[in-house]
Amino acid sequence: MVAEGAQTEKLIKEKAKKLFFQKGFLNATTQEIADEAGVNRALIHYYFRSREQMLDILLDETMREKKERVSSILSSDLPFKKKIARYIDALVDHGLNYPYLDNFIISETARHPDKIKEFCSKVNVKSSDLISEQLAAEIKKKKIAPITAEHFMVNLSALCNYPLLAKSVLQAIHGMTDTSYRKFLIERKQIIYKTIFNEEMPE
């Protein structure tokens, strides 16, 4: 049973991401990660030196991937409402895969405030900048009620991300199964669009 090096590294990363970002075990131990991947714990240190460094890599990788997906949509030349519809779609879909990613980032940055600053300086994407002109134009044309780009983006993030983040709680309160909650989240894409624009989502 010899797993090629790069394979193992990838396997560990995948399983660690699963524990952290899908299951929400944000203090998963190196042992738990190793068990999940079915490898010896020392391999984590062999490939990543320390838990801390692995964590940084996972976070950087996952956030980068998400940011790419998301800002490619926001920087596209789609008409505004279409763009936002796509954005909602991407955000919710990504969140279905990694519901606890934001939760992880929040905890991590609460402890180590420098990390988020450092990361922002590397991957600086102030998403509100990407839509501010288009938003202003829509507002001028009276297509949308006046709102700043910051509040608009925060509204959007909140409506998309929160139900993913708070999955366990909302699911328990409303007594939903995993599948019915998933359905609820898919439904929300339309709801969010409607809440933001006060009109049905087209098509």
Add this chain to the structure above:
Amino acid sequence: MVAEGAQTEKLIKEKAKKLFFQKGFLNATTQEIADEAGVNRALIHYYFRSREQMLDILLDETMREKKERVSSILSSDLPFKKKIARYIDALVDHGLNYPYLDNFIISETARHPDKIKEFCSKVNVKSSDLISEQLAAEIKKKKIAPITAEHFMVNLSALCNYPLLAKSVLQAIHGMTDTSYRKFLIERKQIIYKTIFNEEMPE
């Protein structure tokens, strides 16, 4: 320096809440809590037996308090929009005090799914039930666009809670200071009302 018993217990709880719910250190050690309170670590075990039990008490106490505040508003006989305005106000104000409470609950329940179920069975408050009739009435009167009570409440929670939860991230992205972020959150009360009802918040 003899601190009365009940005083000390209260002090420890306060400082622990500060670390967990205000600062977002959701793996604060017993030592950190003791230091914050300026007492010997053993006192935590003296009063709460174990870290685990203290945590349960803190969570129960804080959630109960929040639920009371919040559902008293929702079960009042205010007109619908006034009621929601109050609700937004209460939720954001509470969140200003304990921005990381939800984050804590989320992590906790991810690890121990039973806890949230147990809690829900004790303090069963399905907030959407408290407004569903009134909401339906408003919709019938064409005052609000059609939406289920569940989605309506999740929208509301999302818009209120997410910016508190994600404080560190949003603050970093938008380059805000603590005070300007606080201002931003206060502003949001109107924004949220406007987003939900598509009209200015009165008074």
Add this chain to the structure above:
DNA sequence: CTTTGCGTTAACAAATTTGTTAAACAAAAA
């Protein structure tokens, strides 16, 4: 004044978790 009991502390013990290292192992190169 002595005793009793609660609150407090320091010191200790145990458990958990991370990180290191030397040896084992397998496949490719010599």
Add this chain to the structure above:
DNA sequence: TTTTTGTTTAACAAATTTGTTAACGCAAAG
């Protein structure tokens, strides 16, 4: 076949963290 290289493992060491305990101090009760 032997060597070499990169990967994997078990065993060990160190650090962190939780939980326990015995002793100390002080105030109120006897």
